[in-house]
Amino acid sequence: MMLIASVMLWSCADDTSQIDELMAAQEATLEEQLQILNNQGEFYNFNLKILDGNDPIEGATVALSSSKSGEVEEISSTSDANGNVFFTNFKVGGNYISISKENYYTVNGIINFKFEEGYNYEIVNGNVVPIERNETAILPLYAADGSGKNTSKIAGKVTMQSDLTTEEPEFAVGEIIKADFTKEGIDVSDGLKISEYTVSLNDIELGSGVVDSAGNYTIIIPGNTATSNVELVIPEIKRQQRLAFYNSETESYEYTNLESYFGINQEYNGIPNIRGIIATTTSPPAGGEGLEILLSKVGRAIDLNRYSYDQYVYPTTSRESNNITYRFFAGYKYQGNPQLKITDENGGNFRADIHMEFALEKIDMTNAGKYHPNQYVEIAVDRMKDGVRYNVFYFVVYADNSGEISQEVMDDRIDDYMRDNYIAGFGNNFRRITEDFDSLVVRFGESQFSGGFPANGKLGYNAKIERLDIRNRGESYVDPSFEFIGGNPSQAAIMDVSYFGCRWAIELINASVSSPYQIVPEIDFLYSNDNFYNLSSNKITLDSTVYDFYDDESIEKVLKIVDGKVDFDFNLKYYTGFVSDQMPDVDIENISSEPAAVTFALNEEGGIDFVDGYFSGRGYSEPFEVTISPTIEGLPGENANIKIRGGRYNAYGEYIWQGEVEIIDSGSGYIEKLNPVVLSNFAVTGDVSFKVVAGQTIYRDINYGSGRRIYE
Template sequence: MLAVAALLTYACTEELSPAQQLQQQLVELDASQYISFIAVLEDNGEPLEGATVTLTTVSVDTAGGGGTDSTGGGAGEIISLTATSDADGRAVFAAVQPGGHIMEVAAEGYYSVRAVADFDFIEGYNYTIADGFLVPTAVVESAILPLFPTAAASGANTATIEGKLTIETDVTNLTPEVLANTVVTADLSSLTAIVSDGLAVRGYSINEGQGFGSTTTDANGDYSMVVPASENGTYISLYFPEVETDQVVIANGRGTTVFDEPQAITVNTSFGPNITRDSNIPTNSGIKAIFPNPPTGGEGFTVNNLTKAGRAFPSSDIFEWYTSPFTTSNVSYEFSLGEGYETSPVVNITDPTGEGADIRAYINVGVAGFDMTEPDSGYFSNSNYNLYLYIDYLSGDDTLTSNLRTINISSDNNGVIGQDQVDAAIESAVNNFTTYFANNPRDWNAQIIDMYFEVYNWSTAEFNTLAGTINNEGSVHTYDIFSTGENYTNPTITLTGGGASTAATLSVASFGTRWTFGLNNSGITGTYVISPDILWEYEAITSSANFTDYATTYDVYDPNTGTTGNFDVLTYVNNGSVTFDGEESLQTAFFSFEEPTFFVINENPTPASAVPQLDSDGSLDFLAIVSSGNGYNERFSVIIEPLLSTMGGSGAEITLFGGFQSGDEYQWQGEYLISNAGSGYQVYANQALEYLGNTGQSWTSNGSVNFYISAGETVVRDIDYGTGNRDENIF
């Protein structure tokens, strides 16, 4: 290397950082002015005069390049430099762009060669940095390049490389295809000599050697070439190009398309040493099962006469701590508790169809006073007596039962118990938090019929009932669903009696029921074999007035068996009409207040399908059932044939048996018998799988493509391009 240092000075812009200033210098520098190149051309070690060397690259800056001949200028434009070797074999380039160049060498009577020449431009070799300034260093790169006379295609200093190229462009047959008209090239870079540090030469190979250094495969995919070689061995690398071509394969589908049956297709495929193979070659057998199609399905069926189905009230009681409206078991109640009840109000239920329901309103007892209508006399003056609070109620079996609580009461100076005495007794009970009085009320979990006071007059040994009305601060604490009844569809509830100051209320906001319906076959067209299904949409009952839930379901309910299932399961087709399976009734499985809507979904019949499997001898081994089909109105048979008409095999027969008849539909259950296994069928539709395996084949060689070869030696390198990588997915 010849190095000449020069200091470059630039007008530094204060706005740029030191790193930016350096980058600007690198951009503005014409680096080609500091790189020169000497190519020394030789023939068997002797200088070769008159050889032409051409360097071609793309400019990377605005300075361009120079040489004995150049074209180009602006960044990104092609620059081509040419030099001719002198008597010493030297072809000199005074100015060369850094980076990669296509180098071509030609001389009359010699094979032309082609290579990549890469010139460095790196800190410490091509330039240094001093005080923030770039200091370029002039370098001279050189290389010794051999040329080979066209008469040297054989001789003592040559060797032979030969082989065959095969490829899987049709995986439906049993042998690989050959790759004809394909150039195979030997990399002779090991014969060059680089005598400088900033230059690399790669891929030094002969152009169109016609058998010397490169060759083209013949119609059988065979190739043979002569290469220069020494007695001690020359290092050779073989180059095989990537290939893009169509591949024939039998597939079940491609991309997102599923074929009705497997078929042979062509797929653009890439092959080469750096191509990753596809491993998804379909493994279909070369045989198929043909089932008949069931009849085309019918349409036009519908349901009609939707009517509410009677039901019982939900058994859940309504408690005072619940919020109105209260929803349970698809019934929504609105209620209030009232106040000032003397006795339990009566709950009245009316309905056009229902009967037997009994709802009871239970109140709490908290006596606050007594409105006396007539004083009671005949007592000793200023004497203490027992005042009894009686509560009459209906027990669980509607038996009238009484309960009592006792407090103290005193007569006046005249032996009379009047309003003042009763008030004083009640006030004392309230102040002492006596149970069932105002400060300590209690829930009464039964229907109260009456409440009254009695005084035991011990002087006469009699119980005297006080005339008047008890002031109870009671309100409803529970609406007890005492009996749920049956067959209710649209009940109305009212409350009466009880003497409340503010009446309680109880009403049914929404009473959800199942719905009965009829079957309407009058509009049917086509042939119904499979019972259709029904999608129901209904308003689910909720506790919110501001929220509507449009729910959907396929379920219906059979009240005769208590089972729930899809409509098509609980019905069948008889003589082309959809019919109830059993009693003449079905109901919706859901409960709703408003009449539901429905959508009839007619099921399309599906043909049976199966994949025959072969043994290793090409005879039928078994039948892999994919679907037993539906919608058949009679028993059917299956035919076994080769997958494609071009494939061999015959004689296989299968007998179908079993199944059942439900109404109009015959349902095969997948039972079969191999009557004749046949013979001669292809084990694989894609026959290449017999020797490739189902994961395909990568690009392979029978030996390394980088090797030493000695003069007079013959090396065989067979290449299998394999199954390649397809441009689209197949399956």
């Protein structure tokens, strides 16, 4: 709290002979002399002027208290018509000062009178000689009703909603509203200091106002002819708040008092909307429990693309085809066609032709032959199958000047073909061969030279799988593995299947049902789709039709309840609408039965006007009964009576109410809202920071609003 106090002080020195005192103290030490003279009040005179603005205040009582010889000594005086109070013969040092007058704020503080050699006394020939000082101060008093010329007022009403069961606001009785106002400095002379300066009335400081029983507060603050800056300090408060609420522990509505917080920094929460009329419905049978689901993998065809071939480097790249993920390596240096072997415990009838490709790397000459010099010689590359030779393609070489096809001539010619890359079948330029073969051989053209003979050599080549030409994708495969056998390769081809997604047959098992079903449960599948786990969309399939496994509109086409057990309609076989290579996890959520609920709009007499909200409930096998009563025992309201009408039965025998009722008796006297208060936030009618001048009254009403409740 900051206070306004204007203090003017001045002093004068008057050297006076103190013969009697010196004679009494001449035998004492200096310290004893000082104490004797101080106790006799020989050092100061104090003149205090008390004002209201510039007007003197007569009749104010001023008391000075100090400790003398271990005892508290108090002297007091009353201000005269000019507002003056004069004190002599008081102790130097700390004095407690109190200024009071009826219908004024009381001023309290501590006045310290300076006491040091050269200012208050001199030492002459070993004796203390006092220097008497006159100190004068001017202090204000403030009228308790704010009517003085040196005061301003802030007033208003403080309301709050500490009782939500009534619309009328309450008052924040006993709360203290404060004003933080500008403090002016206190000017004092060297010989006088005033500290711990307070202005209060009945233990309430100046600048504070207590909210009375009518909700009103008034704050008196110092004022002057110039404007002063003022800021209201409004406390955060905690109160017990009465309201109606639903107690989850007792599962009932009741009136209670909850600890609640109010203030500008609170985030207010909603007010429970509770009506004074409640409908209680008969409970449906308990929900079903115990259904189990058995899944079994359903075989499928190996739906690879018709032509599957190596485009990428194994094993860094996988390929996907129709929910099959695999890696394929074409093999290295096959000498003949391999055969494909597929292993699967259930599947069969997959068939694919293996197309190979090859490229010549060299021909090791075993006989250079004898031809005309530089003769054009055709060389045939043939495939051998079951001992029979079949030509694949030809290329040309020229004999040298001596008519021979030496190793050097052959190597140079093959290098030319590899480098020029215009004929497939050399180096990295592979040539496809679609027919099976056991090996590839070379055949040299006949010599036209008299007495000549053809050359001969051994073919060196790299053959690998070019593609699989799928002729039949087979059926009933669940976990196929592929193996390439034969062909005498340096490294065999590989087809590695990492994911083979299949559908899963669904079997409903009711053997462990412990509580009869009236409501079809919700069923979720968690399944792996190529190493990524997904929560299924719960689609299931029958032939080409896909159904949602728990949606109310389509489940009636799929599931039924018979004698408390869950089964597929018409006992048909259903499968998952998704595919997975691993058995899915199944989550069966049994739906608990729930009582129906209904709410009403009331008429002017507090009777039922119409249904304005309802919940059909779950698990009913027939229309239910409704009992209507006041929400809390002891509240008014009687005789309301209704009958449930309409509704329908779904495919598995559950009764679905659709909100239709017959009002047999509207009743009367029921309360519309047990907490009729509308949520309201903290508010002030105007700024909390403002300027004020002497004699002015500023009005600020404060509404703490509906508060923030703490629900345990």
